[in-house]
Amino acid sequence: MNPEIIRVVGYVVAVIAFVALNAAMLVWMERKVAGHIQRRIGPKEVGPFGILQSFADGIKLMTKQLIVPEGADVLLFKVAPMLVMIPAIMCFVTIPFSEQLAARNINVGLLLIFAIASVNVFALLLGGWASNNKYAVISAARAVSQNVAYEIPMLITAITVVMFTGTMNLQEIVLGQAGGFWNWNIFPVGKNIGMVVVMPISFLIFFICSMAETNRAPFDLGEAESELVAGFHTEYAGMGFGLFFLGEYANVFIGCSLSVILFLGGWQGPFGLLPGVHWFLLKVYFLIFVVMWMRWTFPRTTFYGLLNLSWKILIPISLFNLVLTGAFIKVF
Amino acid sequence: MSEMACDKHKETFVLNMGPQHPATHGVLRVKLVMDGEYIVEAEPVLGYIHRMHEKMGENRTWAQFMPNMGRLDYLGALSYNHGYAAAVERAAGIAVPERAEYIRVMTVELNRISSHLLWMGAYLLDLGGFTPLLYAFDDREKILDMLERVTGSRLTYCYFRFGGLYNDVDDQFLAEAKGFVARLRSRLPMYHTLVTKNVILMQRLKGIGVIDADMCRRYGVTGPVARGSGLNYDVRKNEPYSVYPQFDFDVPVYTEGDSMARYMVRMDEIEQSLRIVEQAIDGLPDGPVMAEKVPKIVKPPKGDYYHAVEAARGSFGVRLVSNGTNTPYRMKLRSPTYSNLSLLAEVAKGVTVADAVAFMGSLDLVIPEIDR
Amino acid sequence: MGGYFKEIFDGVHSLVTGMGVTLKYLFQPVVTEQYPYVAPTMPDRFRGHIELVGDEETGATKCIVCGMCQKACPSGCITVAGEKVEGVKGKVLTKYDLDFTKCSLCGICVESCKPGAITFSKEYNLAGLRKEAYIYDLKKRLEERKR
Numbered sequence: 001m002n003p004e005i006i007r008v009v010g011y012v013v014a015v016i017a018f019v020a021l022n023a024a025m026l027v028w029m030e031r032k033v034a035g036h037i038q039r040r041i042g043p044k045e046v047g048p049f050g051i052l053q054s055f056a057d058g059i060k061l062m063t064k065q066l067i068v069p070e071g072a073d074v075l076l077f078k079v080a081p082m083l084v085m086i087p088a089i090m091c092f093v094t095i096p097f098s099e100q101l102a103a104r105n106i107n108v109g110l111l112l113i114f115a116i117a118s119v120n121v122f123a124l125l126l127g128g129w130a131s132n133n134k135y136a137v138i139s140a141a142r143a144v145s146q147n148v149a150y151e152i153p154m155l156i157t158a159i160t161v162v163m164f165t166g167t168m169n170l171q172e173i174v175l176g177q178a179g180g181f182w183n184w185n186i187f188p189v190g191k192n193i194g195m196v197v198v199m200p201i202s203f204l205i206f207f208i209c210s211m212a213e214t215n216r217a218p219f220d221l222g223e224a225e226s227e228l229v230a231g232f233h234t235e236y237a238g239m240g241f242g243l244f245f246l247g248e249y250a251n252v253f254i255g256c257s258l259s260v261i262l263f264l265g266g267w268q269g270p271f272g273l274l275p276g277v278h279w280f281l282l283k284v285y286f287l288i289f290v291v292m293w294m295r296w297t298f299p300r301t302t303f304y305g306l307l308n309l310s311w312k313i314l315i316p317i318s319l320f321n322l323v324l325t326g327a328f329i330k331v332f
Numbered sequence: 333m334s335e336m337a338c339d340k341h342k343e344t345f346v347l348n349m350g351p352q353h354p355a356t357h358g359v360l361r362v363k364l365v366m367d368g369e370y371i372v373e374a375e376p377v378l379g380y381i382h383r384m385h386e387k388m389g390e391n392r393t394w395a396q397f398m399p400n401m402g403r404l405d406y407l408g409a410l411s412y413n414h415g416y417a418a419a420v421e422r423a424a425g426i427a428v429p430e431r432a433e434y435i436r437v438m439t440v441e442l443n444r445i446s447s448h449l450l451w452m453g454a455y456l457l458d459l460g461g462f463t464p465l466l467y468a469f470d471d472r473e474k475i476l477d478m479l480e481r482v483t484g485s486r487l488t489y490c491y492f493r494f495g496g497l498y499n500d501v502d503d504q505f506l507a508e509a510k511g512f513v514a515r516l517r518s519r520l521p522m523y524h525t526l527v528t529k530n531v532i533l534m535q536r537l538k539g540i541g542v543i544d545a546d547m548c549r550r551y552g553v554t555g556p557v558a559r560g561s562g563l564n565y566d567v568r569k570n571e572p573y574s575v576y577p578q579f580d581f582d583v584p585v586y587t588e589g590d591s592m593a594r595y596m597v598r599m600d601e602i603e604q605s606l607r608i609v610e611q612a613i614d615g616l617p618d619g620p621v622m623a624e625k626v627p628k629i630v631k632p633p634k635g636d637y638y639h640a641v642e643a644a645r646g647s648f649g650v651r652l653v654s655n656g657t658n659t660p661y662r663m664k665l666r667s668p669t670y671s672n673l674s675l676l677a678e679v680a681k682g683v684t685v686a687d688a689v690a691f692m693g694s695l696d697l698v699i700p701e702i703d704r
Numbered sequence: 705m706g707g708y709f710k711e712i713f714d715g716v717h718s719l720v721t722g723m724g725v726t727l728k729y730l731f732q733p734v735v736t737e738q739y740p741y742v743a744p745t746m747p748d749r750f751r752g753h754i755e756l757v758g759d760e761e762t763g764a765t766k767c768i769v770c771g772m773c774q775k776a777c778p779s780g781c782i783t784v785a786g787e788k789v790e791g792v793k794g795k796v797l798t799k800y801d802l803d804f805t806k807c808s809l810c811g812i813c814v815e816s817c818k819p820g821a822i823t824f825s826k827e828y829n830l831a832g833l834r835k836e837a838y839i840y841d842l843k844k845r846l847e848e849r850k851r
């Protein structure tokens with residue numbers, strides 16, 4: 001058999017296994033973080049420190065019946081959860097965990113991730129609409145306009161990075177940040193002194209947008225359990241709900257790893273020492289921790305508050321950043 | 333529901349919020365006619381937890397009705413105990429010893445604090461912030477533990493008796509209460525940093541659900557909701573009862589009338605209640621906690637009596653009609669949130685669901701008390 | 705323009721200080737009670753369901769079958785019965801049933817009891833599958849405790 005096919009199959013299996021395992025661990029981590037922030041213990045019964053809790057939950061979800069509500073569009077209703085999961089897995093293909101550890105090195109990797117990740121919102125819309133539930137429809141409409149509003153500043157900030165690094169290849173973006181933390185894009189003292197002003201703000205905007213993109217609190221308007229019960233997955237039971245859940249965590253991971261690759265030097269060590277996958281994972285999990293920490297601190301924004309933030313603050317500032325970047329690249 | 337709901341040409345739809353919905357905190361059902369995310373009409377539907385408390389009152393002796401008072405507003409049950417006990421005492425002409433009144437005020441104010449803390453947490457839960465609830469519960473737990481030691485129950489208190497109290501408090505309770513006052517005082521700045529000053533919270537509460545003073549008068553709104561709209565009305569000050577005139581405390585009033593004002597009123601009330609508790613501990617007189625000449629079977633003389641108290645959610649009034657027997661002829665309970673809820677239909681018009689939830693939460697609804 | 709940036713700065717500042725609060729609590733010990741492992745002790749005045757008090761020496765009930773508790777109960781959940789026995793003054797308790805499905809734990813019965821024959825139990829783990837499990841025969845429970 002063609003060794004290339006074996007390699008591809010191997011990668012796909014590895015990626016799916018990683019996504020599932022990672023999501024399970026993130027659910028556990030979220031519950032632990034939430035617990036300790038709220039001065040509780042969190043899961044502790046299943047396995048040491050409750051580490052197997054997510055697997056127990058997974059088994060429970062899998063044994064449950066997938067109920068299709070009356071009047072629902074059966075086909076779309078069943079397709080939607082898969083549509084959440086598939087783009088999430090596909091995004092992992094281009095993410096370089098380390099110099100050697102990447103499924104596929106594509107020269108437009110950044111573009112590919114944005115293109116595929118946009119499908120995610122389509123799944124939310126389908127899921128919400130197909131459920132034949134009023135809460136789900138409202139939530140789906142919210143999720144779509146939220147994603148549209150936040151895609152713009154996110155892409156603009158991504159453009160500043162691309163302009164600065166001159167490549168869309170994620171591998172090369174990371175390689176360009178080698179040496180030490182002074183070369184990282186978030187604070188590139190070593191490369192372009194002018195960009196020191198622009199990049200931290202770009203990072204903040206990018207991070208906020210990636211949170212809004214993944215429907216994480218405080219931007220979880222799509223789920224908004226105190227307003228819309230459970231939002232677009234109100235009617236989903238069993239693994240249908242489970243896939244939405246896994247997809248959310250996979251997207252959080254992708255959002256955080258993109259932030260790490262674009263701004264925090266990917267797998268590079270802070271002093272140029274021992275570059276490798278450990279640095280990448282350390283940074284990503286730290287960012288994920290921040291995401292969780294924010295979720296368990298803030299109340300939810302409202303819809304117009306969210307759009308105001310995007311159109312009145314994030315987009316003007318990111319556009320201004322873009323202009324500044326152009327100027328600084330020319331000047332310095 | 334109006335024609336709006338049935339009109340197929342208008343692109344509106346009916347959304348049932350409740351009776352099982354995370355934001356209605358119980359079995360309240362709100363029928364919403366929606367135009368997209370905006371509410372065209374809101375109609376609260378009551379009666380899902382109606383237990384005929386008023387009718388029950390007509391079928392049992394005066395003393396036997398006491399346990400029911402813990403089941404109306406289960407978050408601030410002691411105020412209700414107080415209201416009913418005081419009404420019957422007024423009817424039967426029973427004088428209460430001063431020590432008993434002091435302890436009543438102390439426990440009622442502690443209960444008010446616990447109710448406001450729970451409200452704060454639950455309100456933040458409505459707004460999507462989970463953590464303040466647990467912090468508030470941490471403090472509330474201390475109050476519940478203290479009151480459990482004294483009254484024997486944690487939530488549905490039945491502590492007051494006609495003419496006094498069921499039990500006296502001990503020194504340990506006083507020491508604990510004193511410690512709690514210090515503890516909560518040191519915790520309040522934390523709540524303000526975490527919650528009150530949060531920009532997201534301000535954005536969600538400022539200018540949301542504005543009620544003016546005139547509207548409050550029209551609907552008979554009382555309590556923190558009225559005080560958030562600039563109405564300086566507090567039964568403890570306006571119709572003083574018990575030993576409240578002996579204490580030095582302020583009535584927080586905000587004039588904005590929005591959800592933030594109601595939030596601030598309650599947070600300030602916690603501080604004022606702490607002041608009252610502190611003064612009550614310091615000035616607690618010695619003496620009996622039960623009046624000496626309480627008849628074994630209370631039979632108030634024929635007549636019509638009313639007594640109002642300031643419960644955590646507003647003015648709670650008990651109207652008793654006695655025909656001189658050992659059971660009330662008529663028992664009317666005036667619960668504050670029933671009036672407060674009626675604002676919803678008018679205020680919710682034209683706002684989004686999220687804002688309606690923010691408004692409804694700021695009313696501090698306790699459904700069993702609305703339905704009675 | 706200055707107001708615009710001040711608003712952003714104040715907003716970010718409030719968010720960061722809020723996160724500071726939660727971070728502080730993240731590293732503080734938990735305050736929850738680990739219930740099945742650490743069982744709480746009920747305070748003296750805890751109002752559980754009622755229980756007959758046995759005499760300290762003989763273990764016999766102090767109940768004189770006056771029926772005051774039955775009369776005082778708002779929910780009518782107590783049934784007391786007694787009979788005359790030769791050579792004993794007053795009545796002797798033959799039956800003391802508590803219908804716990806109706807009881808609201810108000811404690812008026814305990815207050816009304818002159819001889820102090822009933823008290824609150826400290827039991828709080830009350831779960832059952834059938835309604836009948838909550839019709840307590842207090843007399844039998846007292847006799848079982850005596851043994």
